[in-house]
Amino acid sequence: MATMEDVARAADVSLSTVSHVVNGTRKVSPKTVAAVNAAMQQIGYVPNMLARALAGSSSGTIGVAISAFTNHYFSETVRAIEAACTRHGLMMLFSDTHDDPEQELKVVQNLHQRRVDGIVLAPSGDPHNRALDYLTSNKIASVLVDRMSPQAFDQVGVENVEATAQLVSHLIAAHGHRRIGFIAGAPGLSTTDERIDGYRLALQRANITFDADLLRSGDSNLERSGAATRELLALPAGQRPTAIVAGNNLMTIGTMHALRDAHIAVPQDVALAGFDDFDWADYFSPRLTVMAQPLEELGAMAVDLLIERIAHPGRDQHVQRLSPTLRVRNSCGCP
Template identity: 50%
Template sequence: MPTMADVARGAGVSVATVSHVLNGTRPVLPHTRQAVLDAVERLGYTPNGLARSLVTSRTRSIGLAVSAVSNPYFTEILQGVEARALEHGYSLLIADPHDDPAHERTVVQLLHERRVDGVIVAASAQPRELVAYLTRHGVPTVFLDRLVGTGPDAGRGTPGFDQVCADSAEPTALLVTHLAGLGHRRIGLVAGLPGLSTTAERITGYRHGLAAAGLPHDERLVVHGDSAADGAQRATAALLSLAVPPTALITANNAMTIGALRALRAHGLSVPHDMALCCFDDFDWADLFSPGLTAIAQPGRDLGSRAVQLLLERLAAPERPARTVRLPCAFVHRTSCGCPPQPERGTDP
């Protein structure tokens, strides 16, 4: 089996230079780096990850705790995490906390015990025990999508922890003003799981949108679908049972959009003729629905990629101040809101 010394001889460089190329510990001239990589390929050299971790105290692995199985939105984020991690030579260990605070704490501890260099976590609505564990053990951590911290500290970053998320309030306000501009005066919101920062921010955006449109805020028009299809189906049915039901709905994530559509169908209502619908979260098949879903598209892959970058920067500079990064969303205009089909790009309206 070829060794690092064999690679060094084959490339005409020192063993230290080979180590710098393979571990990324120091810049190397491009032609020297290529010579090392060519020798690695030619000799079939495979780095000993275990030995390297013993020397560097790093495993070049990242733990990712997101509810990817139960929440399709996180699948796109996972793709972004994986691509950026592999780009930097890191492997990925994945666990699904199922949005359960106790299970969340357990799976993150298991990732930590497997000596990952750091973790990326989409926190539950009650992450206090998780934060205490991460703080106590000094685990390099990036909170993803859901911010940790409440009150005046919300969104500013928990001490020692970086955070990355998409904008939520302003895009939700945009959906409200768009529907109001179409003449709707009673606009319902199927909100997510209470306690999540995304839920709170989208409710705030909903209220800001009503105020901007000059509409009153009616608490009865805000129901919680608990970020799940079944919960949203029940919540939408509750809205439809009001003496004066809404004429338009906003659903606060893609799973709840499915639940709302099921409830509307069960009540014999069609979109957008009987109920206009806008949703937070675009997804691959949203344009295949009839009508196509007007949606806010979150930058899932970019969120995942940026989370890895923040974690790598934290590993390189453990003492730097924590940062919270917000990425913009996009408004995807289709027809479930009641608007006519939009002309294709490059065609006349």
């Protein structure tokens, strides 16, 4: 049976481009659409028929294990996955992991017991990889989203290193900041490590010496990011940051709250930028400069990869990195 990868090779385009054409998740040039459609016809790939074939021989249900209730970014990711499932005629069974390794393992086990056809997982920072090992040992069709793993799984996430470097570099090049604080996410997550790498890369490119005092852990939540911001503001005069970058949307909000509580004007006193966009970032005062992730594309790709894995369990693993978009607003100092 033909796969999306076969279509991509036949049309000489990327796998994500085929996904866009199939799911309508991004505008594609008419010439490329024609090439993809011709390739699908040539090799006999029919995506809706594939989904119906899966549903006919199995439960037609995909399990989703993500910590969404306390993280707006992940709730939007779940919404995108559900929309992709609907397009393929599949049901979605969702359970929240609360980013807790023990709860994560229970959720994965429960979804398995309910005989879902496959599982989409945003893995926690479990140092023992219990949920991932369970998926592997039970040969469960799985796709990891957002947080990447060195283990052999189909995975889809964004490019974090260069994206974070671009965000930090904007503060350096456009606004002349040299003392830039970075509030990092929870330890043990690939997104945390990659965004720290991007922060340090931007400093290196600008010949700015890395200062460990300006790197603080916000633990991916509101409370700890607020505390991290207060730690940065408590540095001696001359050592405090003139700009802060937060590693996810929750930490951006926590940072903003802490700055306001300290009567620090943004961007006049301290500039602010963050990773992840959200619906009301454009309505903050000031409007937030962020690196926006392509959530609809992420959800569509995760479901596409899982359908392919279910249909072709022996194929090679595929890892897809999507490009986020810098959205420049006012909090960085731009008009």
